[in-house]
Each structure stands twice: as C-alpha cells, then as structure tokens.
Amino acid sequence: MALGLTLAILGGALACILGGIGSAIGVGLAGQASSGVMSEDPGKFGSLLLLVALPGTQGIYGFLSAFLVILKIGLTTGTIPKLTVFNGWQILVACLPVAFAGLVSGIHQGKVCASGVYMVAKQPKDLMKPVIMAALVETYAVLGLLITILLLNGIRL
Amino acid sequence: MALAEVKRVQIVAYSHLKTELLSSLQESGLVQLEEANFEEFDLASSSPEASEHEHLLHRLKQALDYFSGQEEKGFLKRLFTQKPSLHYQKRKEVLDFDFRSVLDELEKLEADKNELLGEIKFLERERDFLSPLKELSLPVSSVETTDSTEIVLGSMPLSQFEELQKLAEEEAIWFEIIHQDKRQIHLLVFYLKKEQTQLEQSLKELNFTRLYFTEPIMSLAQVKDRVGDVREKIRKEIEGKRKDVEALDGERRRLAVYREKLMQVHDVLLNERERILSARLLGETERVFYLEGWIRSFDVDRLKNKLKPYFDETQIYFRPPLPEESPPSILENPKPSQPFEVVTKLYGLPQRGSLDPTLPLAPFFFLFVGLCVSEAGYGLIVTLLSLLYIKFAKPKGGLLLFLKLLTLLGISTVILGTLVGGWFGFPIRQLMILDPLQDPLSFLILALALGFIQVWFGTLLKLIDGIKNKNILQSIFVQGGWLLLLPSLVVYLLTKQFLWGILSLVGAAGIVFFASPSRNPLARFFGGLYSLYDISRYLADVLSYSRLLALGLATSVIAMVVNTLCQTALGIPWVGWLLAALIFLGGHLFNLAISYLGGFVHSMRLQFVEFFSKFFRSGGKPFQPFEMESRFIEFI
Numbered sequence: 001m002a003l004g005l006t007l008a009i010l011g012g013a014l015a016c017i018l019g020g021i022g023s024a025i026g027v028g029l030a031g032q033a034s035s036g037v038m039s040e041d042p043g044k045f046g047s048l049l050l051l052v053a054l055p056g057t058q059g060i061y062g063f064l065s066a067f068l069v070i071l072k073i074g075l076t077t078g079t080i081p082k083l084t085v086f087n088g089w090q091i092l093v094a095c096l097p098v099a100f101a102g103l104v105s106g107i108h109q110g111k112v113c114a115s116g117v118y119m120v121a122k123q124p125k126d127l128m129k130p131v132i133m134a135a136l137v138e139t140y141a142v143l144g145l146l147i148t149i150l151l152l153n154g155i156r157l
Numbered sequence: 158m159a160l161a162e163v164k165r166v167q168i169v170a171y172s173h174l175k176t177e178l179l180s181s182l183q184e185s186g187l188v189q190l191e192e193a194n195f196e197e198f199d200l201a202s203s204s205p206e207a208s209e210h211e212h213l214l215h216r217l218k219q220a221l222d223y224f225s226g227q228e229e230k231g232f233l234k235r236l237f238t239q240k241p242s243l244h245y246q247k248r249k250e251v252l253d254f255d256f257r258s259v260l261d262e263l264e265k266l267e268a269d270k271n272e273l274l275g276e277i278k279f280l281e282r283e284r285d286f287l288s289p290l291k292e293l294s295l296p297v298s299s300v301e302t303t304d305s306t307e308i309v310l311g312s313m314p315l316s317q318f319e320e321l322q323k324l325a326e327e328e329a330i331w332f333e334i335i336h337q338d339k340r341q342i343h344l345l346v347f348y349l350k351k352e353q354t355q356l357e358q359s360l361k362e363l364n365f366t367r368l369y370f371t372e373p374i375m376s377l378a379q380v381k382d383r384v385g386d387v388r389e390k391i392r393k394e395i396e397g398k399r400k401d402v403e404a405l406d407g408e409r410r411r412l413a414v415y416r417e418k419l420m421q422v423h424d425v426l427l428n429e430r431e432r433i434l435s436a437r438l439l440g441e442t443e444r445v446f447y448l449e450g451w452i453r454s455f456d457v458d459r460l461k462n463k464l465k466p467y468f469d470e471t472q473i474y475f476r477p478p479l480p481e482e483s484p485p486s487i488l489e490n491p492k493p494s495q496p497f498e499v500v501t502k503l504y505g506l507p508q509r510g511s512l513d514p515t516l517p518l519a520p521f522f523f524l525f526v527g528l529c530v531s532e533a534g535y536g537l538i539v540t541l542l543s544l545l546y547i548k549f550a551k552p553k554g555g556l557l558l559f560l561k562l563l564t565l566l567g568i569s570t571v572i573l574g575t576l577v578g579g580w581f582g583f584p585i586r587q588l589m590i591l592d593p594l595q596d597p598l599s600f601l602i603l604a605l606a607l608g609f610i611q612v613w614f615g616t617l618l619k620l621i622d623g624i625k626n627k628n629i630l631q632s633i634f635v636q637g638g639w640l641l642l643l644p645s646l647v648v649y650l651l652t653k654q655f656l657w658g659i660l661s662l663v664g665a666a667g668i669v670f671f672a673s674p675s676r677n678p679l680a681r682f683f684g685g686l687y688s689l690y691d692i693s694r695y696l697a698d699v700l701s702y703s704r705l706l707a708l709g710l711a712t713s714v715i716a717m718v719v720n721t722l723c724q725t726a727l728g729i730p731w732v733g734w735l736l737a738a739l740i741f742l743g744g745h746l747f748n749l750a751i752s753y754l755g756g757f758v759h760s761m762r763l764q765f766v767e768f769f770s771k772f773f774r775s776g777g778k779p780f781q782p783f784e785m786e787s788r789f790i791e792f793i
Contacts, residue, residue: 146704150597
C-alpha cells in the first residue's frame with residue numbers, strides 16, 4: 001500500500017512546509033523592521049530579537065506535527081509501515097489544520113510583530129504589549145496544532 | 158485584593174526650611190508631590206533654575222561614559238556587577254571632593270588628544286601627497302623659480318602625455334618624469350620665463366595641474382633634503398605624536414581611580430537637581446510655602462517621624478482623597494503573590510475602586526505556565542539560574558520582582574513537569590498522573606476545567622466588585638445568575654439530571670430579568686434574553702484554555718525530538734558522543750527558551766483576555782514618589 005504511505009508522508013511534509021513558509025515570511029517581516037530600528041539604536045537588539053523570533057513558532061508547530069506523523073506511521077522503526085489508502089488520506093487531512101493555520105497566522109503575526117517593533121522603537125518600556133498582541137494572532141496556530149494532534153491521536157491504524 | 162489606602166498630605170512651612178524639608182521628603186521617598194492648588198489660596202508659583210547642575214551632570218555623564226567604554230569586562234562579569242553604594246546621609250560630603258578639577262583634567266586631556274589626532278591626520282595627508290613625488294631627483298628646496306627659468310612640479314592624466322611630448326618638441330619646454338601610474342603622471346617641468354603666459358595656457362589645455370610644496374613641508378625640509386628625507390621626517394613626527402596620544406590615553410586611564418567618586422557626585426547632583434526642580438510644584442507666599450502630595454496611609458507615621466525636627470515650624474495635614482480626585486493606585490499584596498504584580502502592571506494598574514487582580518490571578522498563572530512548559534528539567538534550570546542571579550547580582554526593584562516570578566514559575570514547572578511531562582524529554586512514569594501524549598483527551602478536559610474555574614471565578618469577582626460599588630441587585634441576579642447557570646448547565650449536559658436543569662433555568666431567569674435595566678418591561682425582557690447570548694462568549698473563553706494542552710504537548714514533543722536526534726547522532730562512529738552532547742545541550746536550551754516564551758505569553762493572554770475581561774477595570778495612575786534616584790550608585 002505505497003499510496004497510503006505516500007499520502008501520510010505528504011501530510012507531514014505539508015505541515016512542515018506551510019508552517020515553515022508562514023514563519024519564514026513572518027520572521028522576515030519583523031526582521032526587516034527591526035534592522036531598520038537598530039540602524040538608529042543598536043542597543044535595542046535584545047528586546048527586538050524577542051519580537052522577531054515570535055512568528056517563528058508556526059514553523060516549529062509544523063515541524064512538530066510532521067514529527068508526530070513520522071512516529072505515528074513508524075518511519076523510524078526501520079520496517080516499511082503498512083498503511084491503507086484511507087489511513088493515508090486521514091493522516092494527510094489531519095495535518096491540514098496546523099499547516100494552513102500556521103501559514104496564514106505566521107504571516108499576519110509577522111505583520112503585528114513588525115509594527116510592534118516600531119512601537120518598541122518609540123516606547124521601549126512597553127515591550128510586552130506588542131508581544132501579547134502577537135500572541136493573539138498565534139492563538140489560531142495553537143488551535144490548529146491542537147486539532148492536528150487530537151486528530152492524529154484519534155486515527156486508528 | 159484591594160488597593161493600598163492613600164491619603165492627601167498637605168504641608169505648610171516657613172520659606173527658609175524649603176531646601177531642608179524637600180531634602181527630607183526626598184530621602185524618605187514616601188510622598189508623591191502634586192502641583193499645589195495655587196488659585197484656591199492665591200499662591201505664587203516659582204520656576205526654579207538648575208542649569209548649572211544640568212551642565213555639570215552632562216560633563217560627568219560624558220566622563221563616566223568614557224570610563225565605562227574603557228572597561229574591559231566579560232558579559233557575565235558585567236551581569237553580576239553590583240552598583241557601588243552610598244549612605245544617603247553622607248551625600249553632602251561627596252561634593253567636597255574636587256570633582257571639577259578631575260573633570261577639567263579629563264576634558265583637557267581629551268582636547269589635547271583630539272588636537273594631536275588632527276595634526277596626525279594633516280601630516281598623513283602631506284605624506285600621501287609626497288608619495289608619488291619621492292623619486293624627484295632635486296632637493297625640495299631647489300624647486301623654485303630662477304631668474305630666467307620656471308621650474309614647476311605637476312601632474313597630468315596619462316592620456317594627455319603624448320600631447321606634452323609633441324609640445325616639448327615644438328616649444329622651449331623640457332620635462333622629467335618623476336612617477337607614472339595607470340592614470341596619472343607626475344612631472345617636473347622647465348620652461349623659459351619669457352614664454353610663461355603662452356606655455357602655461359598650453360599646459361592648462363593638457364589638464365596639467367601644478368603642485369606646490371606646502372608650508373609645513375618646506376619648513377621641515379633642510380637645504381639638501383630630498384622628498385624621501387622629508388617623508389622620513391614626517392613619518393617620525395607622526396610616530397612621535399602617536400606616542401603622545403598613547404601617553405595621554407594612559408593619563409586618562411589613570412584618572413579612572415576617580416571613577417567611583419564621579420559616579421557618586423553624578424548621582425548626588427542628579428538628586429539635587431530633582432530637588433531644586435521639585436520646587437516648581439510648591440505654592441509660595443513671602444514667608445511660607447505650601448506643598449501637596451499623596452502618601453500611603455500606612456506611611457503617615459513614618460513621614461511624621463521623618464519631619465519631627467521641623468515640627469515647631471511646620472504644619473502637616475492628612476485627609477482622605479476627595480471623590481473628584483484621582484489618587485495613584487498602589488498594589489498591596491502578601492509576599493508570596495507580590496511577584497505576580499509584574500503581570501498586573503503589564504496590563505495596567507487598577508482604577509480607583511476596582512479590585513487588584515494580582516492575588517486572584519497568581520495561582521492560575523502559576524499553574525498555567527507550569528502546564529505550558531511541563532518540562533521539569535527546564536523548570537529546575539530556570540529556578541536555579543534566577544536564584545543564583547538574585548544571590549550574586551542583588552538586583553532591585555522591578556528586576557528583582559521579575560526574577561522572583563521566574564523562580565516561582567520554575568518551581569511550578571518542576572512540579573507539573575514531573576506530573577504530566579518529563580525530565581529533559583524522559584518521562585518518569587511512576588510519578589506521572591497523566592501522559593498527554595498517550596491520553597490527550599483527559600489533558601484537554603483538565604485544561605478546559607481549569608479554564609472553566611477561572612472564568613467562573615472571574616464572574617464571582619465581578620459580583621463582589623458590583624456589590625462593593627453599591628450595584629447590589631443587578632450584580633446578584635445577573636452575575637449570580639451566571640454563577641449558577643454555568644456549572645449547573647455543565648452538570649445537566651453531562652448527567653441529564655432534572656434538578657440541574659431547573660437550577661440552570663433559575664440562573665437564566667435572573668439574567669433575563671435583570672441584565673437589561675430598561676423600564677419598559679418588554680425591552681427589559683428581550684434585552685435580558687439577548688444577554689443570555691453571552692453564553693457563547695463564556696464557551697469561547699473556556700475553549701481558549703485548550704492552548705494549555707497544545708503548548709504543553711509542543712514542549713514534550715520537541716524535547717523528545719531532541720533526544721531522538723541525539724540517539725541517531727550516537728550511532729555515528731568516533732565523534733558520535735560529542736555530536737550527541739552538542740545536540741542535547743543546544744536543542745534543550747532552544748526548547749527551554751521558546752517554551753518559556755510561549756508559556757509566559759500565552760498564560761498572560763489568558764489572564765488579560767479571558768480573566769480580566771470579566772471584572773477588571775484598569776486605568777489607574779502609578780505611584781511615583783519623590784525619592785532618591787540612582788543611576789550609577791545605590792543609595793542605602
């Protein structure tokens with residue numbers, strides 16, 4: 001049943017790829033903004049790093065889900081796992097919440113963080129406020145991850 | 158749970174006591190000065206002047222910045238450096254130190270150094286100018302006009318050189334090549350004086366630029382010196398000046414022995430300036446002055462004690478704040494929950510009359526961060542590091558409070574990590590009550606249950622707040638209604654027992670009839686019915702707590718991934734163990750950082766969005782007492 005296995009791997013890969021894309025774009029946006037601010041005030045590196053790193057979680061959630069898929073289908077055991085086509089589809093679909101929620105929320109969290117960077121440039125003491133704002137966006141990536149984990153856990157092979 | 162009680166303090170005293178009294182207030186740090194009510198008592202305001210202090214502070218700051226730039230310390234060492242301390246009563250003596258002459262000397266040394274650097278730069282330019290001319294065969298002093306011939310140094314673009322050769326064949330002009338590179342050619346040109354005008358014109362057309370030896374070069378050159386000799390002299394001179402610069406730097410560095418003294422002076426002057434400027438808040442007449450401010454009721458006696466020496470010549474009054482006044486909000490919490498004030502302050506201080514949410518949020522925040530990180534090893538590391546930092550660096554104020562919070566959260570992580578997570582990715586099954594990886598559903602129910610409790614508790618606090626603010630009937634029926642409806646509905650849906658259904662209906666009835674205060678009974682009924690729709694908000698709030706599961710799982714899975722990678726690395730021959738150790742260290746540190754960041758931020762969000770929205774009204778002003786400020790040293 002190679003097709004089932006392929007589908008399952010595709011699911012894990014999608015979670016990792018889309019989450020990674022979302023985070024890469026998000027971190028990129030925040031990073032650009034912070035470099036601009038640091039050109040004026042290099043001493044802000046520490047506090048800005050936090051805001052730049054924040055949209056990176058989506059990629060981690062995607063990676064983590066992909067790893068859960070690997071464990072689920074037993075890719076690390078050394079024997080070729082046997083999956084039906086249905087199992088493959090199930091795993092593929094289970095990966096979609098974290099993949100898409102991560103893709104979109106990563107990008108938007110990056111935008112929130114970028115504007116947070118500008119805020120910290122003017123109000124260095126209010127660092128945690130934009131961080132919390134960004135966390136509001138991240139909620140949906142967390143929920144996506146949660147559902148992916150629950151779905152993966154629920155699938156009986 | 159309530160805010161600290163605040164009183165308005167009013168002091169009247171004779172004008173000659175002004176400086177002393179303000180100093181005492183500053184030392185005590187008990188009173189937040191407010192602008193006196195000038196109009197009511199027909200008082201004059203003054204605009205104090207502290208420009209001399211301003212100027213000195215600026216000079217001191219520059220000197221201290223220089224010293225701290227010179228300091229060579231590792232990151233860790235700087236992290237653990239404590240500020241020097243000074244007893245506040247000794248601060249007058251600090252100014253006896255002749256800091257002005259130290260400043261003068263420092264500034265003179267710097268000015269000297271800058272002058273030398275300027276001279277060096279000039280000499281370097283001269284040297285560079287001479288560089289293409291170093292093969293000139295004549296001595297420097299002999300390049301000058303004679304009675305009949307003009308001897309000229311100059312350069313021109315290489316492309317025009319052929320033209321010059323043609324010119325030399327036709328006219329009475331000779332030249333000697335001194336130096337030639339890819340683009341330029343340097344020449345020594347001779348021509349007859351009587352043809353000067355015409356030849357100069359021709360040379361100009363060939364883009365020939367005449368070069369002159371500058372005054373300093375001429376003065377350095379002795380009769381027989383050639384360009385090379387002059388360059389050598391310049392080199393030596395530059396070397397000499399560089400040594401002088403080093404000597405000046407050395408002298409400046411030696412002045413670093415006064416660094417601590419200057420720090421003390423800076424801070425003492427800083428506080429003097431603040432004291433002088435604070436006089437703008439006073440109301441004055443010819444003989445007396447008047448000041449107003451806020452003080453914690455708790456501190457009233459301490460202030461009276463502090464001002465005892467002036468007792469005969471001052472009058473002090475205390476009164477509770479008037480309804481139209483907005484006194485500062487001061488959080489007052491028992492020791493164990495004090496660190497959690499960090500969370501409250503981040504959101505904003507409570508308004509006057511609102512509850513202080515610190516104590517109610519403390520246990521939840523403690524639990525939530527522990528559940529989000531759920532990795533006992535990380536908790537241990539965080540606790541130990543925070544304790545070490547507190548012990549050796551002795552931080553103060555906000556930083557200390559934050560570190561205490563980290564210590565507490567670390568402890569929470571150790572406990573919850575052992576119960577539902579593991580130690581560095583290795584679960585200890587005997588101690589676990591629940592494995593979220595095996596049984597995520599139970600963990601989800603646990604998370605939602607915690608959420609339900611906090612949301613319910615928030616509603617209870619709103620009920621208390623409402624009763625305190627004399628909004629008794631509506632609070633009891635609406636908030637009470639929710640408090641009854643929510644749990645009984647949950648139990649009814651789970652057990653389908655009739656009794657619970659009735660109870661939830663009773664709660665709902667309270668909400669329907671009291672949520673909307675309209676007089677029109679129909680509007681009241683439908684308005685109330687509509688507010689039952691809030692149940693969807695309660696549902697959303699509780700579901701939001703599911704993030705506790707997701708974040709907790711994320712930490713354990715990443716820890717597991719790190720360990721799996723380590724195992725794979727161990728299989729590599731020879732360097733496997735080293736790789737594995739690096740992966741283990743780096744991976745777990747990375748995971749620690751991101752899971753604490755996530756745990757902190759998301760737990761905070763749960764407080765701010767889900768919990769505070771139930772009862773908390775922020776918008777209070779912080780208490781900013783008139784006190785000794787410390788920048789470089791610590792006043793004790």
